[in-house]
Amino acid sequence: MLGMMKRYALGCYLGGAAAARAGDEMSGPALLLAGPVLTGSPSSGSSLLAGIMAAAAVGGPLFGVVLDRSARPGRLLAAALALYAAGLAAILLGLGRVPFALTVLLAVGAGLLGPALSGGWTSQLPRVAPPPGLPRATALDAMTFSLAALVGPALAGAVAGTAGAPAAVAVSIALIGLALPAAWMLPAPARSALPAPLPGASAALLGASAPLSGASVVADLTAGLRAIVRNRPLARATATSVVSCVGQGALLTCWPPLGAAVLGGADRGALLLSATAASALVAGAVLSRHPRPPRPDTVLLGGTLLLVLAPLLAATGHPAALIAAVLLTGAAEGPQLTALFAIRHREAPERLRGQVFTTGASLKITGFALGAVLAGPLATWSLPGALVVAGGCEAFAVLVFVCLPDPAEADAPFSPPGLCDRAMSSMMTCMEDVKDLLPVEAVRLDVRAADWRAAIGAAGRLMVETGATTDEYTREMVANVEENGPYIVIAPGVAFAHSRPSPAVLSTGMSWVRLAEPVEFGHESNDPVTLVVALAAQDSTAHTSAMASLARLLGDPDTAAALAAAPTPEALHAVLAGERPEDGPETSEPSTTPEPTTPEPTTPEPSTTPEPSEPRAGSLHKILTVCGNGVGTSLFLKNTLEQVLDRWGWSRFVTVEATDTISAKGKASEAVALLTSREIARTLGDVGRPVKVVQDFTSTAEVDAVLRDTYDV
Known part of the structure; x- marks a missing residue:
């Protein structure tokens, strides 16, 4: 990926983006001028522009799905730009020659591709700029919008004044055409979502845009919308920006009459x-x-606060106040857009990134158009009133931001694990932890399921029947796999279905479904699945001990065999209750590996092996175990890692924290390494620390090897 970045310069990306966006900004005023000239109808230009904007408002999500599924999104973007330019050319040739209704339909068709020029292009930026340079690249990308807004309308007026309005449309088409080579050569997503190429990984696996096997367009659309709604920072940024765009659209409508009046x-x-x-x-x-730009969430809020003041200043009617309002508006909108892009880059799942950006663009266009429509008649009646409404919309956007706090910003670390997390001698206590959350009524054996969704559905129904959840939580578990991939298949044959704590969880509980026939979940190495264990947690800590217990039970060969052979739910529950203890010695540790206790007497403390940027000698190291939600599979991996650290005698040197993908990106700088599944590794991307892939979350042998590789022992 780094090689591709070197071959494709950031300047090429920015040049193409600026040309395409300038052409887009120029096409609107050019059509407004060309419509009346070629048809004789004063309203024809505005009708064409309305058709383009209305279509752009609804075309984003669908285009985003196609973009995310594409193996070469750059070529898809180039095709979209070419079709958009062709649509503008068809409109120009049709004005005055074909029925005007047909020309409006052409405008609607072209408008469907509008989000490709904004959100679609920006979604590809992480494949061009390496992570250390992404904040600056994001700011430069946002500047291309400002540059286009400055140059496009002015160029349209200049060309129309010298060569006629149709020539202005032709120049806008040419500008969009200039961007085609830059779009066509955009790097492909293959291997871009992994920190480094992984031996033996297939091209389909490494393709960040590849959807889950069998996922429909509707399923991907739903997954993209859920990714925006369920990710609190992303939902907050999206809602704030859309409401703010209503105010910006209203304010834009007020500038021409303000120029005349003031x-x-x-x-x-x-x-x-x-x-x-x-x-x-x-x-x-x-x-x-800026060498150290502020947190984008803070910039987004600050920019919106400034936009509250700008229309109120303009409403005073004083020329100096009006100029100050104009400058303040620009000073707020530029950084606000940069911050919005940065949040999307940070939070969007890799496989849904295009849809997150294009859907966001469509929503913003809708908000902007709504503000312009509302403010137009209001400004005719009362210009100060329209400005106050614009300021009120921005104030409401601030309120939206404040009312949607990000829990991760005040996230407390996990509480210390209980005794059963630390000693194998407490197997009986571990069994009690699981048994307490898993009533015998929540166990079903030899269940038939047509596919992975049906398997999760069977586990979800058991939790509904036992009063732990509502049906909505089952849908949330399915959506978790649709959004993050089959990372819940934590070990060969074992899937751990779960989602985030939500109102659909009535009480913390579990269910256990043993399948009659194996089911494919789409996992590279742990398919097919014969056991689905589901968890519903009311918070991120109450079930920690039970998860550690379950990891030990499934990781112990004798106990796992007894659970697999249990003929009835009652017999399985008896094994969990410890009535058939088979606590043989731990056998998952391979005999060929060195004794794990050797690092303590002869090897320097682990703090001597990391790079200089890591914690100093004698300090406590941190390793993050990461899953999509931070409440399920990451706890399995955390427990297995702690077992290995206990055996090495390194527990006093290394602390382990289970977390979700969103929090992990912010906490990565505190950690020596991050351990996770291959699917979540793709979502994390490059976080500035080693991301180690673990296939079997219950295997102490595999985790031992990963830990040795991390510390080179």
């Missing part, structure tokens, strides 16, 4: 628009050169 001419309103874009461009340039 500065003495309607043409001065166009200058106000240009000044806003110039101010946004300068603010973006300053942000891109």
